[in-house]
Amino acid sequence: MRLSSSKLHLPAPLVAALEQTGYRTSSDLLFSASAEDIFCQLPPNTIGFNEFEECLALVLEASAAEGSDASSFLRGQATSMPKCCLDTGVDDLDELLAGLGGSTVIEISGDIGSGKSMLATHIALRHLASDPDAQLLWIDTTGDFLVDQVSALLARHSGQGVATALERLHLSLAFDLDSAYQVLHGLRHPGCIVIDSITPLLGPTLSAVSAQGHALMVGLMRHLRAIAQSSNASVLVINNSTSNGNNQLNLNAALPTTSKPALGPSFPFLTDATLWLTRRDSTMTGCISHTAEIWRSRTTSSKRWCAFQSQNGFPIPPATATHNALDLPSR
Numbered sequence: 001m002r003l004s005s006s007k008l009h010l011p012a013p014l015v016a017a018l019e020q021t022g023y024r025t026s027s028d029l030l031f032s033a034s035a036e037d038i039f040c041q042l043p044p045n046t047i048g049f050n051e052f053e054e055c056l057a058l059v060l061e062a063s064a065a066e067g068s069d070a071s072s073f074l075r076g077q078a079t080s081m082p083k084c085c086l087d088t089g090v091d092d093l094d095e096l097l098a099g100l101g102g103s104t105v106i107e108i109s110g111d112i113g114s115g116k117s118m119l120a121t122h123i124a125l126r127h128l129a130s131d132p133d134a135q136l137l138w139i140d141t142t143g144d145f146l147v148d149q150v151s152a153l154l155a156r157h158s159g160q161g162v163a164t165a166l167e168r169l170h171l172s173l174a175f176d177l178d179s180a181y182q183v184l185h186g187l188r189h190p191g192c193i194v195i196d197s198i199t200p201l202l203g204p205t206l207s208a209v210s211a212q213g214h215a216l217m218v219g220l221m222r223h224l225r226a227i228a229q230s231s232n233a234s235v236l237v238i239n240n241s242t243s244n245g246n247n248q249l250n251l252n253a254a255l256p257t258t259s260k261p262a263l264g265p266s267f268p269f270l271t272d273a274t275l276w277l278t279r280r281d282s283t284m285t286g287c288i289s290h291t292a293e294i295w296r297s298r299t300t301s302s303k304r305w306c307a308f309q310s311q312n313g314f315p316i317p318p319a320t321a322t323h324n325a326l327d328l329p330s331r
Contacts, residue, residue: 001026001063008062010055017046026063029056086123086234087130090315092306096292099300100273101234105224107268109239109261110277115290116238117144118313119277120194123236125154127192128168132161134191137170139183141200145171153313177201177216184223189231193224197238199262206264217263221270237271239263255291255305273297280307287311289318 002025003015021041023029039052086097108116124136174180205213228235241259249256268274274296280289293305307318
């Protein structure tokens with residue numbers, strides 16, 4: 001920028017004196033020499049040194065780019081990232097999960113064989129298949145992830161990203177908290193994170209006589225929430241179940257059950273929602289019936305449920321009409 005520009009509002013005698021000594025642009029004035037050296041080259045009585053420093057500050061301010069802090073930059077990145085929706089292709093189930101995707105930590109819990117890993121795998125593959133730019137991190141804490149089975153399931157999906165879906169599925173093993181943290185730090189801005197399951201990571205640290213395990217649990221969940229919010233990611237944590245004690249019915253459930261999520265009563269409050277899956281008797285050969293319930297949610301209404309079926313690890317609509325989300329059966 002030329003020093004004679006009206007944007008700088010410099011005194012005319014100073015501009016003329018600077019041009020006579022070879023300083024015609026803002027770059028010449030700011031980077032050629034120190035303020036003292038330039039001032040000494042000016043004719044006597046052109047300007048006082050304090051006024052000259054003020055003029056330099058004006059030139060510097062007009063030439064500098066607008067500053068921004070790192071937190072604003074991260075928020076802008078998160079806003080521009082596509083939201084990972086928990087989409088299954090089953091209408092009733094998608095209606096139940098609506099509003100839970102993006103910047104959230106979702107707990108998927110249920111008894112053994114209820115379909116927790118199956119549902120998480122289906123959501124993950126559907127996300128990768130539909131978005132060719134999506135990145136997904138799967139943390140396997142048990143060593144049960146079967147690549148061949150996932151490849152077969154992917155063949156049943158369609159979308160622009162099917163061909164490269166497995167390349168964008170980042171699979172990592174983590175058998176302890178330190179390994180889990182290293183994995184989480186290794187991938188930048190994932191669209192979705194699945195931890196299958198979180199129970200082996202946190203369960204051994206919990207104790208009735210020490211608060212250290214609870215502190216470790218809170219620390220990990222806060223870290224996952226920070227990742228979800230900064231990357232606009234959906235974080236799915238699969239949690240095992242435990243007995244409610246003395247065969248008492250769980251009052252949080254819409255459908256009768258004597259089980260509850262593992263890791264203690266405080267864990268559900270460290271997530272944004274708890275999705276409880278139950279395996280039911282099926283009337284169709286080759287199919288498994290499930291119910292999905294939202295026990296608690298910060299973003300949608302709770303005590304809602306729907307039924308769906310699965311066939312060879314693939315969710316499908318139920319064979320017959322089921323209760324809607326708010327039509328609860330009597331106990």
